[in-house]
Amino acid sequence: MDASPGKRKNATTDATGEIWDLRLYVAGQTTKSITAFENLKKICEEHLAWKYRIEVIDLLKTPQLAKGDQIVAIPTLVRKLPTPLKKIIGDLANTERVLVGLDIRSASR
């Protein structure tokens, strides 16, 4: 996982003006977390071009943030924007399910 947690990655506005605001909750640099981050980055680059922003939150450093987004499982990916809020838990290994979970298919169409 190259990105230090909590830092924004690739944030730009595009012609569509729609930004995908994603948060990935992790707890330290575990294998699952690293896998999840890498999978997410790959999916986003493929399907969302530059219209996304990923915030990685390490709960070991900021545990109080877990409450706000009702985080139970690690890793959890939260789609803050566009609404409605969506959550995907797991290492995001199944790209298909991630796309369904984030509703990306319809957006990129």
Added chain:
Amino acid sequence: MVTAKQDPDVLEKCPTGIKGLDEITKGGLPRGRPTLICGSAGCGKTLFAMEFLMRGAMDFKEPGVFMTFEETTEDLAKNFQSLGFDLHDMISRGLIATDYVLVERSEIEETGAYDLEGLFIRLGNAIDSIGAKRVVLDTIEALFSGLSNITILRAELRRLFRWLKDRGMTAIITGESGVGLLTRYGLEEYVADCVIFLDFRIQEQISTRRLRIIKYRGSSHGADEYPFLIDEYGISILPITSLGLDYIVSTERISTGVPKLDAMLDGKGFYRGSTILVSGTAGTGKSSLSATFANAACMRGERCLYFAFEESPSQIIRNMGSIGLDLSRWVKEGLLKFHSARPSLYGLEMHLVTFLNVINSYDPQVFIIDPISNLSSAGTASEVKSILTRLIDYLKMKKISTFLTDLTHFGGNLEHTSEEISSMIDTWLLLRDIELNGERNRGLYILKSRGMPHSNQIQEFLLTDQGVGLVDVYTGSGMVLTGSARAVQDARENAAELSRRCEADRKARDQKRKKTLLEARIAALRAEFDAESEELSLMAEEEQKRQMVLVEDRSEMALLRKGKPTRKSVRNGSGKGA
């Protein structure tokens, strides 16, 4: 070597502060270990957990974390409020931390491997924020409906309980019971140290809450089902089956409120702390006698608790006013407390718990139940007996004088209680109707009174506007009479007595007269006799005089004949001489 705390053989316990639970668990829940509380919906699991935390924070200086999966903090605060705890205040004082965990399945997609580290972090954060010693997870099973990967979930739960143990948290985990299982998802597999089962049972439309310790590893515990009560003070469990017979008794005597009844009881009344039963048929004055006893207790300045199963307090006060007892005065002074309830209001166990709860909070010296026979409408005879045994044991232990009334039915054996508690009774008074000459009167006698000589007499029991009174019944001539018959008989006896007395007087007078008469006759006779003897002596004198005259005459004659008078000549002289 090892200290006591590290000794694995000695299980350290964490007091819950829940009334009664610490007694049956012999000290509380296992410290530093998770305990599973399971039961069906509405059995009081959450409340149990809540009270555990609150008591811990307030009484034992052990802050606690309440992690809820079902209710928001706001809802939780309302529930706490119902027990008189201010959750928000406790949160702001750092005694309690709450965390509402919501797992919404519709929002969540699962792909690939994950763990529940997020939950651990939240819990850990909450624990650290207040230095918690106690943790409640209510109810963690909600995770099973929110997450689909059961394998991961089970592994993570096992890890969670181990983690709690490692952190030394005394935890309560609640779980809803499933069909044929203690918990729907088999949580008891993970929480192996202590399992408590709460039950909410409805029998003949009457509900009773019960608690049972299914398992307590490394500790002995009460194995029965204990009834418990949820009221405005929280949960009360009453482990009163464990009471023994080793209470200390008093030799102090207390008045019954009826002087004559005191007199029948060795002149001193009941023993303090003894159990008194008054049985009798309807309308024999049982309630009046109990109210009199209550009144006497209040007059001594003692607190009296009056459980009424038939009448409302105001009705009792009104009715007792008619026999000159002003009970409202004592109520106002706080010496008398009524507790009215229909026996069918709740189950027997619940009644017992209510009794004990009120007794504990009011701390009376005198306790009255009027009548106990009504309890049988809330359970079977053996259940009533069991309840009353435990109640009486408890009251004896607390040295509370207990006055029970029992309604016996016409045609039934009077010297028999339907509850079969006679052997537990120290003093048994029997009130009975005595029907005679077209009227019914009340009679009272003492069937037994342990530890004192007592009267064997039946007394007539009177209810007057001056209170309760006892009168000796008429027992002469081989029959027992009461009421007007007694009065008539008394009058009849008085008349007979009077005439007997007159007769005796008359006889005495007669005798006197006879004596006088006799004396008179004696005097007369004596007078006659005297007269006769006088006459006799007069005659003798006369004869003597005559003899003397005769001798004189003879000698004079001899002189005249100039011869010597001989006896022969004297004798024949008259013939010869003539």
